[in-house]
Amino acid sequence: MIRSPLWVAVAMATGLTLSGCSNDDNRDSTTLPPEPAPEVQVFAENGLLDVRIRRTTFGVPHIEADSIESLAFGSGYAQAQDHLCLLADGIIKANSERAKYFGPHKSIDFATGLAKEEDNQNLISDFGYKALGVRQSAAELIGTLPDRSRAMLSGFAAGYNLYLADLASGAVTTPNLPCAGQPWVKPMADVDMLTYLFSIALLPGAANFMDLIFFANPGDGDEYLPRPAATASVPRQGQMMLAEIRAKAQARAATLATPEVNPREMGSNGWGLGSEVTDNGRGIVLGNPHFPHTGQLRFWQSHLTIPGHLNVMGGSLVGMPGAVNIGFNQNLAWTHTFSTAEHFIMYNLSLKEGDRLTYLFEGEERAITPKTLTVEVNIGGGVTIPLEKEVYLTAKGPMVEAPPALAPFPWDDTQAFFIQDANMNNVDVLEHWSAMNFASNLEEFQQAFKSFDGVIFNNTMYADDQGNAFYIDDSTVPNIGSEAENALRLSPELRAARDQAGFTILPGDEARFAFDGAVPYERAPKLVRRDFVQNSNNSYWITNPAEPIEHVSPLYGKRRVQQSLRTRMGLTLMSDARGDDDKFSPAEVESALLSNRAYLAELVLPQLLLQCQAQGTTPVVVSDSLSVNITPACAALAKWNGAQNQDSVAGALLREFGYRFDSDVHLDVPFVYTDPINTPNTLASDGAALVALAAASVTLTQNGFDLEAPLGQMQFVEKSLPNGQPSGVRFPWSGANNFEGGFNVFAYTNRPGDDTLLPQHAYEPAIDAVTGQPTRSELTTEGYHIDYGSSWMMVVGFGDQGPEGRGLLTYSEAYNAHSPHWADQTSYYSDNTALRPLLFTEEAIAAETLSDIRLQYQK
Template sequence: MKINFSLFKQTLTVAAAAVAIALTGCGGDGDKFEVIKPTPLAPPTPPVAPPILPAFDSDGVLQANIRWTDYGVPHVTADNLESMSFGVGYAFAQDNLCILADQIIKYNSERSKYLGPDRNPGTGDSEHLINDFGFLTLGIRELAEQNLATLSANSRAMLSGYTKGFNRYLNETGAANIDPSCANQPWVQDIDSTDLLTYSMGVALLPGAANFLGPMFIAAPPGENPFPTPVAAAPGMSLEQGLPFKIEPTIAIPERNPQDMGSNGWGLGSDKTENGMGMVLGNPHFPHTGNLRFWQFHTTIPGYLNVMGGSLMGLPGAVNIGFNENVAWTHTFSTAEHFVVYQLQLDATDANNLTHSVDGSKRTIYKKELMIDVAVAPGQTIKLKKNTYTTNYGPMIVVPGNFEWEAGGSAFAIKDANLPNYDVLDHWLAMNLATDMTEFKQAFKDYDGVIFNNTMAASKSGEVFYIDDSTVPGLTATALNALATNPALIQIKQAAGFTVLPGFISAFDFNAPVPYASAPKYEGTDYVQNSNDSFWLTNFENPITGVSPLYGQVGNEQSLRSRMAHKLLANASGSDGKFNMMEVEEALLSNRNYLSEAILPELLSICQANREDDIDVSGRTINLGEGCDALTAWDSTMNIDSVGAHVFREFAFQFRRNPQWAVAYDVSDVLNTPRGLVDNSVTVMQLATAVDKIERAGIALDATLGEVQFVEKSTAAGLPSGERLPWGGAHNVEGGFNVFSTSTSNNGTELPRHTYPAMDNSSILSADAQGYHITSGSSWIFIANFTEDGPVAKGLLTYSQSHNPGSEQSDDQTKLYSLQPQLRPLRFTEADIAANLVKEVNITSAVQE
């Protein structure tokens, strides 16, 4: 949808002016006023790492023991952080070397150097140019180079060890013998700590500035060509002839969550578990391909650290989501905003349009020339240059028709609270090391590195804790009040999907993220939960309010998945109202869905009443009879043997576009509204459209879900493997809890893969696939329950450990789930590891003779 912000500019200017007036003194000389500026906050002093935890290896020779148990899970033991990370990096490289190598060139701005200017060669999409100039504009590589030495000893040790382990595997195995997806590619090279820190800083920007690389690419003052030009003539061309390729990017308003990341998370306390000890359910819904895959591992530094779980690609040694002997935790993708777009007021006297004003004082828009190498033929590159522009807020952006750089008028810049964020490794390591809930909470007081996540945790003693400590701009009271009360700012946020503030008054600026004390939190002994709605109903009996609106909404209608989560918490624990592990696993994997439980009887009645009618759907005559029979036979779940489940799903996709609820949302009955189904022509047409789509796709209406929904891995060349694994699981559209979906969009890497196009944009059904090709959803799943004998855990990595299609670990867990949705035991104790040992190696960084 195109949004013309020019309609709002005058209103926004007036709004900012009104705030400026409100900030002036009420008495004294009317020609003089004082602008209240935000008080600069001193950067927090990083806490000193506990000296008892060895960071670096004492003699410089790293050593680690790695034991692999069933399903390819490595258990790494070492006597210091650097050696532990050395082992983790080595084991990770066996499974996913290609993904991290791809990400290193992405964030180092070298995609064009190795892969040419376009993601789709010859199209002029310029995606690689946009990537490379974009991350140079953000300056993450430069920041990593400048600040690596200032990081904590723990962070530097983990970066150092992990990269050495990664390199050890690559050099030991040889580039010709690794995953064939990237074997012998020139961009597969040794990496170092600066590379990995750059990568970490880039990941921190995923929900923010990283989505604005296109608008940064075309940001230039009026009259200036924003596109790059050659530094020297390309081979066989003169400089006047320009480039041997076209530059025709499509730039639109960015999405805040383009990869549709989501999750479910529960923390159950002593009041909600049968044994009175803490339990956690972790259920991230992340892409199954690309740069946001999880990987499972277990690390031990005897006497200091013993933690198991899963982490995103390339996190050097720390567990993102998992458990130790005392605390378990998980994360969900937060509704919070992590950046602000600022509308600048340009100085009309500057003909170059490179000056704006803040509180009446002139500020410079700085120009910087950037250069990259671009492949134009095998073995040939040319060097391109372009200007980039930044302000006191951050990079300038342009979106044609919406955010324009207008001569003497307005322009726009983006400021991201995660640029830079050096706390990521220290924050997760502190969680990994926590010996009780007090220490776990202290990690959030000391650091702000959870970047874009809610956190839910439970302890051995039965405490639960929730916090949205994602990195959120710490706006002033003036700015927060304006966001809550000013119609123009409210309207712009609704239209854009993110906050836009006046940049010509300093009171709208921020100097630091929201501190721990002001973040939404809950603690107790009952429960915490989140399914990607806001913090508000983390605990339904104790709603959270009174925090910055940048964290998300209060009083809003909940998603169907969130309502399913609350329903499961209320009724899936048996007659005693307390959960055991089996009940939590059944709640997740029963594949119930909220929408069918809410409206299926009414839908069946409507369907039967119209089953003999001929209904025109875009020129096709549709009869509902067979569809009604399939829905009648359906068991209301999304399991592989569920007949007709896809008929309901396709109806749900149509219903979402124009919901026909009989009872509207009521904030006083939030978990039960909206409800009921209206019997009208719209509902009948939605049913007919669902039947029509399925018939046009050539799929039987009475097929089972396992015949329609499947996982199919790609070959190393990105072709369909031909092996389709039936897949149980729901979708967000029907309000499932254990949800999956399909995506054909950019998965963040350039590694080859296959996709099947959807029939249209109204659902994910593909005629080419003859169903739903699952590529995202429930990924790293685990349940951990503390007992008197230590934590007991089950889990699964639905897409398996390895990206390498030649590895047994590329699909072993996938096949296990396909047979029947289930979790497997997690081998945490020494006895369990020994009983399930598959392979063991000792590795060292010493030069091998």
């Protein structure tokens, strides 16, 4: 093992070109073709992993190696430096070991390991991932992966493990790292990384059904409850915990409901601008993913280089081993948004009469197979006991069940349901993103999508130095046949079931509705333009309004439907945020992104203020028991400055009005699909908007907030300390929300913990003055406490010397509260509401290098 402060890169071999000489030398004058450039080295030579990691301003790692495996090795080490606890938690979750280390309940006090709420969530998660078979499949499939994927997995695991070893030996120190030395923070293998990636691939689909998988059973009693394994010796405290688990499981079963698999807040914005709309005729990409600021869907910035082969920078989800998810290289840039496409199908089975474990498929009998699973559960004092239960599987996915009174998924004498997820065992994830990273032009970038189906749930927007703009939704979508597609379009029953559930439910007894594999590239919605492509989480349909996309599988989402206020804001910015030359520069794209305009206000505020004037001091009747003089609210809104910035008076009032605004109710001119940007419009004159404004204003005042408070006094980021307590440092925040038609969006889930066990604090919810329930906006008694929204933001253009990028990671590079890069970019955004230069060239990196290490490890 070698570490040194400086590293001299090994020169890469280059192809030899032999040129012809003059005939005077009596030599052959034929010019030989150049030899092909050497292929990139995949595995480290002689098993010696060797990498250089330089950190620049804001802690960004620039990782350089001579092989894919060594590059992933450096990525694993650097990610562990910044996110050890988060990575370790993700691995134990995917491996169904949360209950083993933390007991059955997710809501724990991280400092003590004790449950704060008895919810069985760890137990349900552990059984769920075992039912989905992520670990078993990883073990079975890892030997079949291409060399590049295997190198990325093994290299990353080695880097992570080296950092653990360095912590244990004292070679590196990280003061007060809360998870250091904990038994659940342990070395990983490449199969652990593949297990983790398989679990992430299921997040938009089957992973939402953990409760329904846990509950599913052919009986009508409590057969679904876990029990001690036959060989287990259960001490008294274990018996008490088992009784508690069973009681909580029964209580939870009484509230099962259909999961919301694509919540309205989940989203992103992406632009790919082509030569016709840029000032220099080269492409520009705007990347603006709106993602959680905590948990396993957190972005991390890095710069990855294999000299002569790869030079890519951008943001990746924590745990991506040696590849960039949203970023750019020397010739092209790309970004993603959350697709409206569906990635799984729920099938309704017809059961054999008198047999709940046999279903019919084209008249033939097929088995529903019980499988006994075992999970270790920590009962305290270092003691674990094995609990087991049956889950029920078809050949294509697990059974799910919810009581008929709560959701329409019963398992009775005639019918039952199972989930088939197109992302199950998705082995293309690493190959797909790696191929995008290595691409040097549009053809090579498109080939990544032709060859692989690893872009799990994303739209893709692209632009390059040749001025091409490209869009594709080649997320992993079930490849149903044309008969099934037509039935989904035309059958009132199937359409009604889909609208009610929020996802597709198909008959499971006919072959015409079955699927194997994902929709191929040829049939995915896509578009190449020289002006622009864009997406803000509506469907593929008006990626570019001048060329609507039609005639694709209905599983990709709806067409000819009303667009969100955010999509309309984005398309408005696309038109009116250009410079005087009617072209975009990268600086103008950044200004558009961070303008914090609110489309709702631009659509209705002038009309709303006129209605205010007509209403005067006459109280607005909100309910039988509530009437409100809206004069103060109207006066406050009249002072709003046109954007949701820190100094925006009445920004919170506009937001609370936005959460009560309904285009179908409050606008007179309906949606017309031939004019999707401008319709619906025109505020209704029936007084309904004033009722919404009155309710918004009284909610704010009853919770102690000034109607004229600048938004920055109410909207803030406050990070959690390792023990889950608030840091006490609040960063005032600029930015809008989906419901007011913002583009640079932030939100407030106010739910501690997210998908990680690492604790997050939350404040008491503010109460809606009309409903008496917590506000829909998740306003707290302290204001809008941000934990979601714009995350890895970037604007990348191309000049004569290559890419010119600016970006920001709003929640900063490191998760460790004692790192200098825990809140530095957070503070930067709060102070500037601007992006920062992305250091891509050797000159820029050298000028701002904070640390420089070389790591070697012999496998």
